Amino acid sequence: MKKYLTLLLAAAREQISHLKTLSARVLLMLIMLTIFRQFWMVVKAETLDSQTIQPTDLIWYLLLGCLLQYGRPEGLHRRIEEDVRTGDIAYCLLRPVSYIGAKLCESLGTFLVRLPILLFFGGIWAIYLSGGELPHDFQAFPVILILLTLSMIVLSLGTIFVGLSALFLQDSLPLFWMIQKAEYILGGLFFPLTLYPQWLQTLAMSTPFGYAGYGVSHLIYEFSWISAVQTGGMLLLWIIGISGILKLMYVLLMRKVAINGG
Template sequence: MPLPPVSRPVHALRVYARLLVAGVRRQSSYPLATLAGLVANATFGLLKTGILLAAVGSAGGTLAGYDVGTMSAYVWLSQGLLGSVNLWGGSDMMQRIRSGDVAIDFLRPVDVQGAAIATDVGKGLFALLPRGLPSVLIGVLAVGVTMPATPGPYVLGVFSVLVGITVSHALVYLLAVTGFWLVETRGVTVLYMSVSGLFAGLFTPVWLFPDWLRTAAEATPFPSMMMYPIDVLTGRVTGADAVGVVGVQLAWLAGVLLLGHVLTRAGRRTLEVQGG
């Protein structure tokens, strides 16, 4: 008796899993670039540590709830995530839309948006191992960090990091699909770079912002990429509050993916390829 066919959802999950692994393998092909990224992470991590710990010291040892240990943890976790969270806005899909190669992607029996994001998330996950974790280790050895003593924040924090990485690449996919109408997307990419790092909490914790700027940041998906995962990992938010933070991340992810799906369908109808 023949075996029943594999259901479409299961088959789709296998396809995206393979694309994610392909992204990991592709990124692993650039060891020197990874090493250079680690050196940059460590260098700027030490600079950020000096500046922010001086600010904590000048505030009397505590600044917006951060002491020396927790501020150091923020610095080195943010540096560790820098290679995995896409804050610079570039992607292969952006180039494929510009060149017209995306027309071939639309002919493949796999969702264009899902395939692009899965591949990019795979590249981001690889960066956690040779670039992210060593960056944090450098911080632990050079400066010292304060982290939770219970496993709960780490379990939820790892999931929060995965969601944050996915949110970042889903947002960059949105930048790419604007190319269906703009063709030249360098302008929106520069705008994204200018805003994402600030609101994601790369330069300084969002909680150090003035009230009006913090409110503006929280109204965007950018804190879900980096600031919220760091808050969960370091135990700055715990229990129901931590679950709520992850819920906010998931809500942003769902919204960004839905918008990307709508724009992809609309872009496909407007796509024109010269000579095709």
């Protein structure tokens, strides 16, 4: 466990040393939040009267989606793909840590440093955009942050899956784009899933994206302990499921490396 903690701390330290990149991320997040808010203001002015979501709640909902999006490390799939394509992954056999575990710890370390910074600036901006109001279920924020971390783990495992898919696809980038768009749409990062037709809502909630995105973010305006526990449970199930698939892929990969060399 100590080995993984060391990897996590190393990733966290690296993030702190890249403040310029981090500030660019903050800026990007604020711009996107402003655009989302502008979009929803226009929509609300025309038709949103029938919807139950209040503008303040919506801004915070979008902020949570942005935290998930901008808090994760970029290029993780690319680095894994490079390890697979160049055969460098063979060197990992010598290390006393699991390759997948190490990559997950790197993601977690990055997220844990970025989260408070993005939340600080994003929170101030969200309060400003919503005219000084806080969301309906603001007191549930600590629980939401824990669930958000679980979401991050689910999505990072998905990214590791994309990186390892280079073993079969040669190039993981197109799959990454597709998964990223599925995250936006099926995860409800742009639009709450309740706006979708029923079939699309059902489809979204049967993928890991539904619980990782909408499942967590909607708690900011519709919190209940039952929903929180259900979301947490489903996220844990997805973590176990995807980890199993990754383990299998890793075994296949190692077999290939053992036959063909690094």
